Amino acid sequence: VKVDANQTGQTREGTITLQSGKQLTQVVIQQMGFATQIRASESALKFSSSGGEETLTVLSDGYAWEATCPKWLTLKDVGDGKVRIACQKNDEAHRTGSIIFKEDNVSTSIFVSQAGKCTNCNGSGEITCSMCYGTGHSGYGIFYSPCIGCGETGRVGCPYCGGDGVVE
Incomplete structure (x- = not known):
């Protein structure tokens, strides 16, 4: 046959x-x-540093897809092709990962990012002034003057996070 x-x-x-x-x-x-296609209703998800939940739809012409994701995410199949994604709180640096839905020989992925502490300023929103190296003053002897780069504080806003201390 x-x-x-x-x-x-x-x-x-x-x-x-x-x-x-x-x-x-x-x-x-x-x-x-066997599945010939699988797709998700979203291609990317963003979570705040406090975490949260999102629900998306996975469409497949098969019947038993599997999913893998980073450890800081939890997936739950809630029926009718809907998947609830829970994201843990993040007290560390900004992080990214992918959720991969796979069935038979087809797959789709979703990019996931979560806000976290800026690694450039360690979440403070400020870095050492590069003009005075954190002293608040520049020059030597009679040429010693207040630093115009930081206003004598020795610190400036972090350019990487915009002074927020958090990277989205």
Whole structure:
């Protein structure tokens, strides 16, 4: 028996009837389907540093996809193709990762990012002034003067996070 590839994503069934004289017999053939496509309703998700939840839809013509994700995310299949994604609180640096949904030989991925402490200023929003090296003054001897780069504080706003201390 030769059958074409089943690209429906569903199991299909057929019956072959054999007859020899008055004798009849039937052979039932089942062919498992496989997924030909899988996609998600979102291509990227952003979470604040406090965490949170998002729900998205995964569409597949198959019937049993699997998912992998970073440890700081939790996935829950809530039915009807909907997936709830819970993100833990982040007290560390900004982080990124991917959620990968896979079934048979097809997959799709979602980029995930979560805000966190700026690694340039360690979350303070300020860095050492590069004009005075944190002293608040520049020059030597009679040329010693207040630093115009930082207003004598020795610190300036972090250019990486915009002075917020958090990278989105």
